[in-house]
Amino acid sequence: MEPRLGPEAVALHPRWLAMLLLGLSALSSFLSLPASPPPSLVPRVRTTYNLGRTFLGLDKCNACIGTSICKKFFKEEIRFDDLLASNLELPSHYLPSYPANYSDDSKTWRTVEISRLISKYQNEVSDRRICASISAPKTCSIERVLRKTQRFQKWLQAKRLTPDLVQGLPSPLLRCPTQRLLDRVVRRYAEVADAGSIFMDHFTDRDKLRLLYTLAVNTHPILLQIFPGVEGWPLPKYLGSCGRLLISTSTRPLQEFFGAPPDQAADLAYQLLGVLESLRSNDLNYFFYFTHVNAGMFGIFNNGHLFIRDASALGVIDKQEGSQTATTTRENQDVFSCLVSGCQAQLPSCDTIPEKHSLVLVCQQLLPRLLQGRFPSPVQEEIDSALTHCGESSRPDPEVLQAASQLKDILRPLRTCDPRFAYRYPDCKYNDRF
Numbered sequence: 001m002e003p004r005l006g007p008e009a010v011a012l013h014p015r016w017l018a019m020l021l022l023g024l025s026a027l028s029s030f031l032s033l034p035a036s037p038p039p040s041l042v043p044r045v046r047t048t049y050n051l052g053r054t055f056l057g058l059d060k061c062n063a064c065i066g067t068s069i070c071k072k073f074f075k076e077e078i079r080f081d082d083l084l085a086s087n088l089e090l091p092s093h094y095l096p097s098y099p100a101n102y103s104d105d106s107k108t109w110r111t112v113e114i115s116r117l118i119s120k121y122q123n124e125v126s127d128r129r130i131c132a133s134i135s136a137p138k139t140c141s142i143e144r145v146l147r148k149t150q151r152f153q154k155w156l157q158a159k160r161l162t163p164d165l166v167q168g169l170p171s172p173l174l175r176c177p178t179q180r181l182l183d184r185v186v187r188r189y190a191e192v193a194d195a196g197s198i199f200m201d202h203f204t205d206r207d208k209l210r211l212l213y214t215l216a217v218n219t220h221p222i223l224l225q226i227f228p229g230v231e232g233w234p235l236p237k238y239l240g241s242c243g244r245l246l247i248s249t250s251t252r253p254l255q256e257f258f259g260a261p262p263d264q265a266a267d268l269a270y271q272l273l274g275v276l277e278s279l280r281s282n283d284l285n286y287f288f289y290f291t292h293v294n295a296g297m298f299g300i301f302n303n304g305h306l307f308i309r310d311a312s313a314l315g316v317i318d319k320q321e322g323s324q325t326a327t328t329t330r331e332n333q334d335v336f337s338c339l340v341s342g343c344q345a346q347l348p349s350c351d352t353i354p355e356k357h358s359l360v361l362v363c364q365q366l367l368p369r370l371l372q373g374r375f376p377s378p379v380q381e382e383i384d385s386a387l388t389h390c391g392e393s394s395r396p397d398p399e400v401l402q403a404a405s406q407l408k409d410i411l412r413p414l415r416t417c418d419p420r421f422a423y424r425y426p427d428c429k430y431n432d433r434f
Contacts, residue, residue: 236249
């Protein structure tokens with residue numbers, strides 16, 4: 001998998017990818033196409049160019065050169081359906097993401113989304129803050145400004161990513177950084193050659209700036225790389241990113257299933273509780289928690305499998321090494337601390353995050369919309385009672401965890417075994433575990 005951020009590269013100004021894709025468009029006529037591809041998969045030069053100009057917002061292609069996302073565009077592994085043409089005429093802030101077709105062998109195609117890691121408004125505010133940090137006018141060379149910061153100069157000298165280098169960054173992932181966690185970030189960072197070392201000797205200056213920028217803007221792409229779905233984590237496959245853009249597998253957001261049939265609602269609620277359980281207790285001894293939740297953070301694949309669709313609100317506490325909350329003093333705040341949110345945000349101590357934290361949020365805000373009023377008595381009353389106990393933040397951790405466990409026991413027999421749930425069918429016909 002591939003891409004990563006390109007600080008100034010990716011999100012910075014709405015002409016970024018335009019130049020990249022314009023060049024790719026010129027080359028596309030020389031590239032051979034698969035034999036008799038379906039009409040919807042045939043590259044549309046003008047469509048691709050328009051997408052880059054109106055949505056991707058890339059005007060400094062050099063910052064993303066070499067990343068997975070650029071390679072995929074260049075090799076035409078990403079193609080846009082002709083049906084998007086009318087949408088591409090809309091202003092870029094109308095749609096947060098666009099569907100596309102992706103293939104790594106030019107034979108098998110699957111639907112993906114190209115989406116922003118931050119909103120258009122946040123993008124504009126971020127650019128203004130970067131330029132304002134050097135008292136520049138409304139526009140400036142984003143990459144040049146970020147390269148001159150004291151923080152990045154420290155990164156240039158660093159051989160290893162250490163907690164002091166990420167102090168003051170606003171991401172929940174870095175709220176309580178340990179060396180073990182940061183080594184995992186570097187070792188699994190997919191946007192550099194020869195990944196696998198905990199040292200950054202093989203990082204170019206631009207590689208370091210991309211990584212720093214992504215950590216400051218949105219750590220969702222980082223989490224997909226360091227906790228991949230192929231290893232059992234409830235996260236989709238990483239396909240590429242750069243700066244403020246991400247390629248991800250298409251999923252349907254959870255809110256589209258609030259009116260689902262009872263057996264499907266029970267299945268999704270059961271999966272959601274299982275996801276929270278795996279985040280709370282796992283072999284690597286990391287404790288994951290959500291700072292907040294909404295239905296758009298979870299998605300469902302065509303096979304019925306539920307995943308975390310947006311991991312930007314996931315915090316990580318290292319229970320093995322112990323965590324110290326990152327401090328947010330004036331000394332470690334800089335422009336990287338303020339790219340997305342206000343510079344005054346205070347980080348609570350990791351010691352104050354209870355085990356029940358994410359469960360309470362989900363039982364209060366998401367599960368009732370899936371489960372309330374969906375089942376006959378007395379099952380509905382049992383579900384409602386477990387939901388109430390699970391969502392009470394005043395209850396001790398053991399009581400909330402017990403309520404969640406009881407709710408899973410209630411939901412398990414309410415799930416059916418049929419092809420709609422392809423992620424566990426036909427295994428569910430022969431094994432009760434599914």
